[in-house]
Amino acid sequence: MTPIINRTQYRVRYADTDQMGVVYYGNYGRLYEIGRTEMIRQMGLPYRELEETGIAMPVYSVESRYLYKLTYDELITIETEVTELPTARMSFKHRIYNQEGKLANDATVVLVFMDAATGRPVRAPEKLIRLLSD
Amino acid sequence: MTPIINRTQYRVRYADTDQMGVVYYGNYGRLYEIGRTEMIRQMGLPYRELEETGIAMPVYSVESRYLYKLTYDELITIETEVTELPTARMSFKHRIYNQEGKLANDATVVLVFMDAATGRPVRAPEKLIRLLSD
């Protein structure tokens, strides 16, 4: 597949900061969520619709490196890339840039596909694979 | 009924603070939740069990005054009081004290009883009223 990239902007809020004056490390999960959600929305398959077909996508793993601080009120860019077709898992690469374009964080987040009713793992929905293959 | 009071301690975490160096005003909802949950657990009716009977208790209103700051690593006290038997609603009064015993916040949080399946308001469960009447 051709790699797919989404870029979404996010304004850092007081709610995101901690007393070190930067975005709290534990709040990056929200940023990755925004990145992957907007990517699959852009592809034409909002996560909400995916859930309505009975599929859930719990997170399996996160690998994250904090390279530079993000500060209050910055308009940051969340870059999200998918380079491989999903199988039982789907992997998202994120790069977060601060307002000046400096790389502040990179991360890989892996999700699994699950039948929401039974809690059992399933393969990626055909529609999602088709959208990524185009 | 005789007023019922619960006191629960809570350690302030980095996750709770913002760049002003104090607990972010938007994080007090978690503190009130801890207060009311531990109160009804102490009475003998964990909220989890209440939910298992098909009742949910969404919050209807919050009135909160921030009187003094709470800072990182303080061992604060959440005091929760119920003074009236619940009807269709249940009202909790909270007073939060900092580590030195200074009143930092007072709040009233009102919840309603709801049938979780239908989303319709219901009256307070008999068991809860009985526990509060004793």
Add this chain to the structure above:
Amino acid sequence: MTPIINRTQYRVRYADTDQMGVVYYGNYGRLYEIGRTEMIRQMGLPYRELEETGIAMPVYSVESRYLYKLTYDELITIETEVTELPTARMSFKHRIYNQEGKLANDATVVLVFMDAATGRPVRAPEKLIRLLSD
């Protein structure tokens, strides 16, 4: 003064929800923050600049009513109104509408002006009053 209104849209994230399937009541503080921040930015005085002049604006009180649920992925509207010139305090009225335009929450949040260095209350900055008086 002529009342000033700002409307800002916000996409509800998984991070905002709780297991009741709606936005957790304790996460509305973030929504009010976004509303008041975008209002004063629109007026020409970003809160970040205000802080750079040595002023902080801690929240003094919140009164909030939860009238209808907000659910995952909705594009909600945060309406923020200022109707009175600030003195030692500044009052923001918020109305949050769900994606269908139904009123889900209304709230009044009062902030105080504080000298960030000394922690003492001060009067509202002249620039802010002037911008609101126009």
Add this chain to the structure above:
Amino acid sequence: MTPIINRTQYRVRYADTDQMGVVYYGNYGRLYEIGRTEMIRQMGLPYRELEETGIAMPVYSVESRYLYKLTYDELITIETEVTELPTARMSFKHRIYNQEGKLANDATVVLVFMDAATGRPVRAPEKLIRLLSD
């Protein structure tokens, strides 16, 4: 050094859950923070005191695997282990067990030592190394 282990219990709150009915993946940062903070408190060096000497410890990296869900009201156990003396970095291994003792998450969180005034990296404080060497 002899590996040091701390075990801290934590009650899952509504605030921690998301609409999948489990602890939101982005809220585990709070759990790791609690684990490492209680570990170094147990060793005799509260993080707050460390900060008062002008040292900050921003997070450099997180590697986390989500193996099993954590649900509302569970009394979970956060196990934190340090196996190596800190140099410019300090590495914490976490294992989080659900109420039944099932391993739900393991993670490695690496922090760096920083001079809070200059923002420059520094070596681990002698006192911390001494406490870990004993």
